[in-house]
Amino acid sequence: MTTLTPVSSPKFQAGTFKSDLKPIWCPGCGDFGVLTALTRALAAVGRPPHEIAFISGIGCSSRIPGYTTAYGFNTVHGRALPIAQGIKVANPALLVIAAGGDGDGFSIGGGHVAHVIRRNIDLTYLVMDNHIYGLTKGQLSPTSHRGRKTVTSNFGSLEDPVNPLLYVMGYGASFVAQGSPVDMAGLTKVIEEGIRFPGFAFINIQSPCVTYGEEEQQLKAQKAKMQSLGAMGHDPSDLAKATELARDYGTKLYTGVLYRNPNPPPTYGEMAAERHHALESQAVPRHDILKRFLPTH
Amino acid sequence: MIQDVIIGIAGAGGDGVISAGESLITAAALEGYHGMMTKSFGSQIRGGEASCRVRLSTHPVLNPNGPLDVAVALNWEDFRRFGAELPVESSTMVVYESRTGVAADQLPLEGVRPGVVFSVPIAEMAQQNAGTEKAKNIVIIGLLAGWFGIGRESMLAGIRKKFARKGAEVVEGNARAFQAGLDFAEAHPLKEDRKLGAPHNRSAKMLTDGNDICAAAAIFAGCTFFGGYPITPSTEIMQFLDREIWKYGGAVLQAEDEIAGVGAVVGASFAGKKAMTATSGPGMSLKTEMLGLASIAELPLVCINVQRGGPSTGIPTKAEQSDLFQAAFSAHGDCLRPVLAPVSVGDTFGITVEAFNLAEQYQTPVIVLSDQEIAQRKETVEPIDTSRFGLVERRRPTDAELVNYTRFKVTESGISPISQPGVPGGNYLASGIEHNEAGGPTANGETHARMNEKRFRKFNSLKNRRDLFAVEGEPDAPIGLVSWGSVSGVAKEALRLAQAEGLHVKLLVPKLLYPVVETVYQDFFASVRRGLFIEQSFQGQLYRLVRMYADVPARVRPLAKSGSNPIQPTEVLERLREMVASLQATHQHAEAIEG
Ligand SMILES: Cc1ncc(C[n+]2csc(CCOP(=O)(O)OP(=O)(O)O)c2C)c(N)n1
Numbered sequence A: 001m002t003t004l005t006p007v008s009s010p011k012f013q014a015g016t017f018k019s020d021l022k023p024i025w026c027p028g029c030g031d032f033g034v035l036t037a038l039t040r041a042l043a044a045v046g047r048p049p050h051e052i053a054f055i056s057g058i059g060c061s062s063r064i065p066g067y068t069t070a071y072g073f074n075t076v077h078g079r080a081l082p083i084a085q086g087i088k089v090a091n092p093a094l095l096v097i098a099a100g101g102d103g104d105g106f107s108i109g110g111g112h113v114a115h116v117i118r119r120n121i122d123l124t125y126l127v128m129d130n131h132i133y134g135l136t137k138g139q140l141s142p143t144s145h146r147g148r149k150t151v152t153s154n155f156g157s158l159e160d161p162v163n164p165l166l167y168v169m170g171y172g173a174s175f176v177a178q179g180s181p182v183d184m185a186g187l188t189k190v191i192e193e194g195i196r197f198p199g200f201a202f203i204n205i206q207s208p209c210v211t212y213g214e215e216e217q218q219l220k221a222q223k224a225k226m227q228s229l230g231a232m233g234h235d236p237s238d239l240a241k242a243t244e245l246a247r248d249y250g251t252k253l254y255t256g257v258l259y260r261n262p263n264p265p266p267t268y269g270e271m272a273a274e275r276h277h278a279l280e281s282q283a284v285p286r287h288d289i290l291k292r293f294l295p296t297h
Numbered sequence B: 001m002i003q004d005v006i007i008g009i010a011g012a013g014g015d016g017v018i019s020a021g022e023s024l025i026t027a028a029a030l031e032g033y034h035g036m037m038t039k040s041f042g043s044q045i046r047g048g049e050a051s052c053r054v055r056l057s058t059h060p061v062l063n064p065n066g067p068l069d070v071a072v073a074l075n076w077e078d079f080r081r082f083g084a085e086l087p088v089e090s091s092t093m094v095v096y097e098s099r100t101g102v103a104a105d106q107l108p109l110e111g112v113r114p115g116v117v118f119s120v121p122i123a124e125m126a127q128q129n130a131g132t133e134k135a136k137n138i139v140i141i142g143l144l145a146g147w148f149g150i151g152r153e154s155m156l157a158g159i160r161k162k163f164a165r166k167g168a169e170v171v172e173g174n175a176r177a178f179q180a181g182l183d184f185a186e187a188h189p190l191k192e193d194r195k196l197g198a199p200h201n202r203s204a205k206m207l208t209d210g211n212d213i214c215a216a217a218a219i220f221a222g223c224t225f226f227g228g229y230p231i232t233p234s235t236e237i238m239q240f241l242d243r244e245i246w247k248y249g250g251a252v253l254q255a256e257d258e259i260a261g262v263g264a265v266v267g268a269s270f271a272g273k274k275a276m277t278a279t280s281g282p283g284m285s286l287k288t289e290m291l292g293l294a295s296i297a298e299l300p301l302v303c304i305n306v307q308r309g310g311p312s313t314g315i316p317t318k319a320e321q322s323d324l325f326q327a328a329f330s331a332h333g334d335c336l337r338p339v340l341a342p343v344s345v346g347d348t349f350g351i352t353v354e355a356f357n358l359a360e361q362y363q364t365p366v367i368v369l370s371d372q373e374i375a376q377r378k379e380t381v382e383p384i385d386t387s388r389f390g391l392v393e394r395r396r397p398t399d400a401e402l403v404n405y406t407r408f409k410v411t412e413s414g415i416s417p418i419s420q421p422g423v424p425g426g427n428y429l430a431s432g433i434e435h436n437e438a439g440g441p442t443a444n445g446e447t448h449a450r451m452n453e454k455r456f457r458k459f460n461s462l463k464n465r466r467d468l469f470a471v472e473g474e475p476d477a478p479i480g481l482v483s484w485g486s487v488s489g490v491a492k493e494a495l496r497l498a499q500a501e502g503l504h505v506k507l508l509v510p511k512l513l514y515p516v517v518e519t520v521y522q523d524f525f526a527s528v529r530r531g532l533f534i535e536q537s538f539q540g541q542l543y544r545l546v547r548m549y550a551d552v553p554a555r556v557r558p559l560a561k562s563g564s565n566p567i568q569p570t571e572v573l574e575r576l577r578e579m580v581a582s583l584q585a586t587h588q589h590a591e592a593i594e595g
């Protein structure tokens, strides 16, 4: 396995992580802010771009890996997590980040979220939650509120939204945070913390769609209702309180770290490494693998 | 003296029927005989009726089918439940438990009156000698060892080993039960000697099944990641790998579904590892979108489909060859993914290694079509010298190529150097979106056309792989058989029977099914005027697939059937005789017109 640089002092600038590709996003799209915050966070973390694997699904938001200098993989709709997990298990030394939209993560790919959490694979998952399907031009998303009128809910949605925060907390995620491009410093900080957290980290980002989004999701409205968890004096190690606050998703907008497990459980990678160490002496040379099929008395 | 014997045993769950079959074939393998064993169970998950067929031979066994030479019934209800798997003919020697109370001339076998019948107090002999009826299966192997001269010493040694942990008394009891079987056979000799001749070479054979040897091949090829979801009849591949792969620093990820399973494999491959998934029909249907992704992102991976009866849940426990269309045309878009198929348990080793090699060489998913029969039957395999198999690694970029690295460079061969995370300078964007040479997303039609051309062109050299096709028989024969996968064993046996009758026949067995290599079929069919594609599917999928690409003579037709072991060598032979007759008739007709 390649030995990789340890997480270290900032020797990179945010620009080191920005590629030459010009984003196709609409002017004013919240995803620009996410890209900037992410590149700043990566500069702070200090791992060189070639040691980072950045995986996404399909959607406007899922274009993001291509706008960075990391190894990127823009996969298929809803499957960033399984692919990211395969990468991390195959090469635990890599820094692995997965990203995508609310539809990608909580509709088509929703089934995968529970499993990455229970495996506690050490990767960071950024969901750019704009409450709409941006790429396909404005259909109902799993986080659209009840009554929301879109081109596929002409008379108003009859469905309640998924609550991404409660969803991941319900499956026992050890690091849960929310951010918004309204507060770039705060967003950068939660992304950095998520990356540094040993284990699966989930960050929901209120990244507005300026083209198909509603007024109440735009930066201006967000600014008016945003409440910083830090300023509120929330203790992120308090699971009960975090769960209570998570219930307010959709009505209130909290930013910052909602929950950070004070005693993070071992990661999948740590346990796998232990197992490798314990079993390696039992490996027969690969070319002798068939010998076991010779019957003995 | 005989060369070949087919034994069928049936009984209730707990009668040790499978264990008796395993003792027989293990002893035979140790002594250098060839053999195949198939198992069949009632529909309960556990504890229902069970049967096995064991075919032993002095020469390599080509298929496990055919009417029984020996039928062993521990009770008649259970035996009759396996009617199709255990066909009894008048020539079959029947051995049955006396306690069933059935008279030897009134066996409950409709329309068949076997000539040689033994009513044996099997349970009583077990009780008397071993002190438990559990030793019934030991009495049975004693009887069979006595009559057919198979593996007396090996079986006794096997019994001693098997029961060693239970103490000397149990060992001796079972040894006595075995001896009682031998003694019974000696006291009731057969009129015709049915002792199995000496094996054509005495070296011990390996004994395994297609799933285990497939998994072993993956380890040999350097696979360090498996992602998948359990599904019959493929699960043993995952189970074997989970026992072994961790020792090599690898991992098995039991995913939440087949999409995630193959997704993780795509990820592991992107990270630079050799990776594999295995599944059966329903799982294969779920994996297709990911196969398309791996194709356009040009990532190597191996996907094993152990075929079972379909569509949908179909028959999970029976073999079929009905997923060839799906394998060839899986996932949308213009695309080519190589499809390989092994013909036997032993062949599964080389084919699986080949699948990894092709995947690495061409940076592509490769599909292997195994089937339930190959996957789960126990078969003797001549020891394989693994040093004969070379291993291929993906073409990684040189230092020079890492300067302004271009992941999808359009090269002469169509194959571009592939980097992986962790390599400085090799950073690139992989994507399911069409991309330019540098990896940048594009909607440009010309770029798309160019990349498609490159992704097809890279397979050109695959069409030179004649070693992935086996041709047997007279090169100029006017009658040609084509068959693939496990069923090709039936075709091969039919070929032997036809040759023994002096018929001019040849057989083509493709192991590379897709892309269809036109020239191989052209050459094969050049002399052919009549023939058959022998396949276990309703449609005859290979026949139809080949005709998409190559000219097949009009009188080469599919002999295609679904069902369990629906095609027997004798049926093929019958069709061959008809073809010879029809050829002669046309010949005479032509001569008459000329004359
Ligand atoms: C299997 C599949 N189904 C549907 C689509 C079409 N599709 C692409 S992106 C998308 C939804 C995008 O919404 P979201 O994930 O919220 O991302 P956003 O564009 O809002 O950032 C859909 C339905 C697809 N690409 N693949």
Ligand code: SF4
Binding pocket: A024, A025, A026, A028, A029, A030, A031, A060, A061, A130, A134, A135, A208, A209, A210, A211, A212
């Ligand atoms: S459609 Fe919405 S989400 Fe997509 S780029 Fe435009 S603003 Fe952003």
Ligand SMILES: [Mg+2]
Binding pocket: A059, A101, A102, A103, A128, A129, A130, A131, A132, A133, A134, A141
């Ligand atoms: Mg969205």
